[in-house]
Amino acid sequence: MQHKLEQLIQAHHIILFDAQCVLCSAWANFMIKNDHHLQFRLASVQSSLGQQLLKEYQLPTDHFETMVLLEKGQLYTESTAFLRIIQRLDNPYALLRYAGVIPKAIRDFAYRRIALNRYGLFGKTDHCYMVTPEVQQHFLLDDVLQ
Template identity: 70%
Template sequence: MPNQIQQLIQEHNMILFDAQCVLCSAWADFMIKHDHQTQFKLVSVQSQLGQQILRKYQFPTDHFETMILLEKGQLYTESTAFLRIMQRLDFPYSSLKYGKLLPKKLRDFAYRRIALNRYRLFGKTEHCYVVGSDVESHFLLDEKLK
């Protein structure tokens, strides 16, 4: 299975997100709505695939502090991941790429304040994000591992 994971990582641009976080699930909905060309595949960190990717890159598998972007195997986190994703979407979202002009320490500080308080600020659900057949093309599901 490690070769299969590596192949998926090389073939797809992936966004790993916390599917129990209300804010993160809203982020997934945003990506489905605005990633018209399906440039990115969403992967729940709670899924088997998500867990294996977290282990591969030595991230904790039981608590999640950052969104992870994998672009053809290259790893990005925190504000850099967010800005790289936004720059590939249509205007006006692509204009957020200019956020890279801010110092990374400042951007990541702001990102961490939201990420570390997201459950308190936005809530947490008991159930993971439900992927319907109408949006399935935006996700890499565990079935890809079989």
């Protein structure tokens, strides 16, 4: 199974997101709507696959403070993950890549303020994001390793 996980990591650009977070689920919906070329695959951190990926990169598996981007095995978090994702989308969103001129410390500070307060600001659901057949191609589901 480890070999399959490594193949999966190398084959895809993977976005791990908190599927119980209203803001994070809205981000997943944004990606589904705007990733016209299917460049990214989404996986929830609560899923078995998400948990395995977090363990693989020695990230916490019980509290989630950042979106994670795995780009062909390279790990990106916080504002850098956001910018790397957004720059691959079509305009006008790709224009946000210019936010990269803002020093990383400032970008990450702002990212952390939102991330650490996201449940209070946007809410939390009791259930995870529901993957429907219409959006399934955007996701990596647990059965992908079987």
